[in-house]
Amino acid sequence: MEALEKEINKLNNSEISYKIISFGVGAINESDLKMANANKETIVVGFNTKMDNGARDLNETLKVNVEVFDIIYKLTDWLKIIIEERRPRVETVEVTGTLKILKTFGSTKDKQVIGGKVLQGRIVNGGKVRIMRRDFEIGTGKIVELQQNKIKAKEVLEENECGVQVETKIDIAPGDVLEAFIITIK
Numbered sequence: 001m002e003a004l005e006k007e008i009n010k011l012n013n014s015e016i017s018y019k020i021i022s023f024g025v026g027a028i029n030e031s032d033l034k035m036a037n038a039n040k041e042t043i044v045v046g047f048n049t050k051m052d053n054g055a056r057d058l059n060e061t062l063k064v065n066v067e068v069f070d071i072i073y074k075l076t077d078w079l080k081i082i083i084e085e086r087r088p089r090v091e092t093v094e095v096t097g098t099l100k101i102l103k104t105f106g107s108t109k110d111k112q113v114i115g116g117k118v119l120q121g122r123i124v125n126g127g128k129v130r131i132m133r134r135d136f137e138i139g140t141g142k143i144v145e146l147q148q149n150k151i152k153a154k155e156v157l158e159e160n161e162c163g164v165q166v167e168t169k170i171d172i173a174p175g176d177v178l179e180a181f182i183i184t185i186k
Contacts, residue, residue, distance in 0.1 A: 001025065004047055007076050016087050027052040028066060036064045043067070043082065047075055089185045097121030097180040099129075099164065101172055111144065112172050117161045121180065124155045129178040131170050141168030143180075 001023060008020065021042070022035060028044055028051040036042040046068035051059070059066060069075035098119045105113040123129075125146040131139045145165035146153050156162040166172060 004072060004075075007072055008079065011076065011079055011083055013083075016083055018083070025049075028055050028068070030054045030058050033058050033062055033064050033066070036066075037062045041086070045069070045075060045079070047072070091183055091185050093181050093183055095121070095179050095181050096127070097123045097158070099123050099162075099178040099180070101174050101176045101178065102161070103174055104172060105163075107171075110169055111165055111167050113163065113165050114172055115161065115163050116178070118156050118158050119177070120158050122155050122157045123162065123164070123178070123180050125153065127180045128182075129166065129180050131168065131172060132177040132179055133173070133175075138176075139168055139170030141166045141170065141172075141178075143167075 005020065005023060012018065022032065027049055028046050030052075032044055033055050036044050043065040044067075046066070048070055049068060051066060051068065067075075067078060069078070098121060099116040100119050101114050101116045103115040105115065107113070123143065123146065125143055127143050129141050129143060130137050131141060143164055144167045145163075146156060147163040148156050148160060150163070153162065164178070166178070172178075
């Protein structure tokens, strides 16, 4: 038991912490499952043991996450996977370009055709944008078509003017700024 506890405790890290709420010998029984059922995040891990029949029947109802292993490294590898799945994710938004709206040309249902100038970075066809009005976000959209000099383009770089078709429910006005962005999740 001590060797197993030592191996499990090696998995603690700065991003996620866990605690062992019960440790014992023998088969996994009904009281183990009832204790684990108090919190849906709890898992029951057995090493060189089985789940008794009463516990197996009870788990048909409770659906507690129970796994049994006969090799320590398989148990710790499985726990690493569970810990990674439950690790909190950090979402970062990076602005890749800004486009100042100079003129609006028309709209249909949820799409608007606008003209603008890329102030910094680049604007990419298919990219997501935040619609900014006087430094406040008023909505989001997606670039569905991009043209430079009346020719379809994949991207338009800084200091260039372009025509853009934006898919959004927000009415875009001259003077607004489109911020192209990407989201990364770590």
